Amino acid sequence: MPASSPGSPIPRAMLPSMLRCGTVLRSPISVRWGGTQSFVQSINSAGVVAGYSLLAPGGAPYHATIWHGATPTDLGTLGGTNSYAMDINDAGVVAGFSDIVGGVYHATVWNGATATDLGTLGGANSHAGGINDSGVVAGSSDILGSTAFHATIWNGTTTIDLGTVGGTHSQAVAINNSGQVVGWSYTTGNVAEHATLWNGATATDLNSFLDPSVVSAGWVLIGANAINDQGWIVGPALNIHTGTHEGYLLAPVPEPETWALLLLGLGLLASRRRFKESAT
Numbered sequence: 224m225p226a227s228s229p230g231s232p233i234p235r236a237m238l239p240s241m242l243r244c245g246t247v248l249r250s251p252i253s254v255r256w257g258g259t260q261s262f263v264q265s266i267n268s269a270g271v272v273a274g275y276s277l278l279a280p281g282g283a284p285y286h287a288t289i290w291h292g293a294t295p296t297d298l299g300t301l302g303g304t305n306s307y308a309m310d311i312n313d314a315g316v317v318a319g320f321s322d323i324v325g326g327v328y329h330a331t332v333w334n335g336a337t338a339t340d341l342g343t344l345g346g347a348n349s350h351a352g353g354i355n356d357s358g359v360v361a362g363s364s365d366i367l368g369s370t371a372f373h374a375t376i377w378n379g380t381t382t383i384d385l386g387t388v389g390g391t392h393s394q395a396v397a398i399n400n401s402g403q404v405v406g407w408s409y410t411t412g413n414v415a416e417h418a419t420l421w422n423g424a425t426a427t428d429l430n431s432f433l434d435p436s437v438v439s440a441g442w443v444l445i446g447a448n449a450i451n452d453q454g455w456i457v458g459p460a461l462n463i464h465t466g467t468h469e470g471y472l473l474a475p476v477p478e479p480e481t482w483a484l485l486l487l488g489l490g491l492l493a494s495r496r497r498f499k500e501s502a503t
Contacts, residue, residue, distance in 0.1 A: 261288065265310040273311035273319075287319050287333065298333045301340050306331065310353045310397075318354035320362070330362050330377065341377045344384050349375065352406075353397040361395035361404045374406050374421065385421045388428045393419060397449045405429075405447035405456055418444035418458050429456065429473060432482040440464070442486065444471060460486060 261276035272290040276297075277283050287298040287308035300306040303322030311317045317333040323340070330341040330351035343349040346365025353361040360377040364384075374385040374395035387393040390409020398404045404421040410428070418429040429444045441464035448458045453474070460471040470487040 263290075264308060267311045267313050267315065269313065269315070271311055271315055273308040273317050275307045275319075287317065287321065287331075289315075289317060299336075299338060301329060301331060301338055303327075306338075308333070309351060312354045312356045312358070314356065314358070316354060316358055318351040318360045318362075320350040330360065330364070330375075332358075332360060332377075342382060344373065344375060344382060346372070348372075350394075351377070352395065353404075355398045355400045355402070357400065357402075359398060359402060361398035361406070363394040363406075374404065374408065374419070374426075376404060383424075385424070386426055388417060388419055388426050390414075393426070395421065396447065399450045399452050399454070401452060401454075403450055403454060405450045405458070407446040415443065416445050418447040418456070420447065420450075420456065432473065433484060437484060444473070 261274060263272050263274035265273045274288055275285045276288045276295065277285055284304040285307060286300065287306040289296050289298065289308065289311065298306060298308060298317065301321040301323045303324055303326065306319065306321035308317045308319040310319070319331055320328050321331045321338065322328050328348045328350060329343065330349040332339045332341060332351070332354070341349065341351065341360060344364040345367025346369065349362060349364035351360045351362035362375055363372045364375040364382070365372045371391045372394065373387065374393040376383045376385060376395065376398070385393065385395060385404065387408040389411030390413045393408035394406045395404045396406040402423070406419055407416045408419040408426060408428070409415070410417055420427045420429055429447060430438070433442070433444070441462040443461050443463055444458060445461050446458045447456050450456045455472060455474040457470065457472050460469050461467070472485040472487060474483050476483050
């Protein structure tokens with residue numbers, strides 16, 4: 224399902240995150256809007272929560288919403304029916320996406336009551352998944368003249384194509400305050416989806432940091448859902464031999480410059496691969 228797939232506006236890299244980590248609320252927000260459920264996606268250091276809520280029962284639209292305590296605020300749309308808030312920074316600026324008239328979705332930033340259309344890389348649709356405290360937004364955008372979509376950042380009025388690790392599609396999911404971006408990308412030939420780190424214009428397959436013993440055991444890092452300001456990355460891992468899924472934590476170790484991997488469900492810790500060697 225591509226990011227712009229009709230009938231499912233949540234990009235696929237964001238949808239699993241919603242299902243695993245999002246919390247379904249039956250709270251004053253549902254009574255306030257008249258809907259039956261809401262989803263929360265992010266919280267900032269002031270405790271302001273961002274997500275989205277049904278406006279009414281049945282097939283009613285979702286609207287991007289923030290909650291100050293038990294008080295919800297409908298952020299509205301770019302003129303279309305639905306909108307979704309995916310992240311909020313410490314300044315209270317919200318990133319997500321909204322449909323515009325005609326059912327096309329564009330990455331959106333809400334600053335207070337003002338919604339800003341971030342546009343695309345020339346294609347029809349774009350989606351935002353993360354925003355840092357400098358206001359830099361990470362997500363994905365359709366490419367002009369192509370069915371492909373690429374990981375994208377928006378820095379003010381500048382839209383930057385982050386590219387892939389060799390395949391057709393990629394998607395940025397999160398960004399830290401150093402501007403490091405994580406998500407996933409197809410490998411060359413679109414053989415597989417691999418967790419990806421973007422440092423500036425450099426895309427790095429996170430599997431290149433794994434110890435050979437971990438690779439031989441069948442583990443593949445298939446996505447990256449978050450990165451903190453220390454560069455620690457979390458996401459899903461798949462064992463291609465057994466079909467087992469586990470969460471992972473991948474963290475840079477300062478001395479020597481290596482990365483440590485923790486497969487959360489197994490308690491397996493492996494470290495190797497110098498960052499400077501694998502990034503060149």
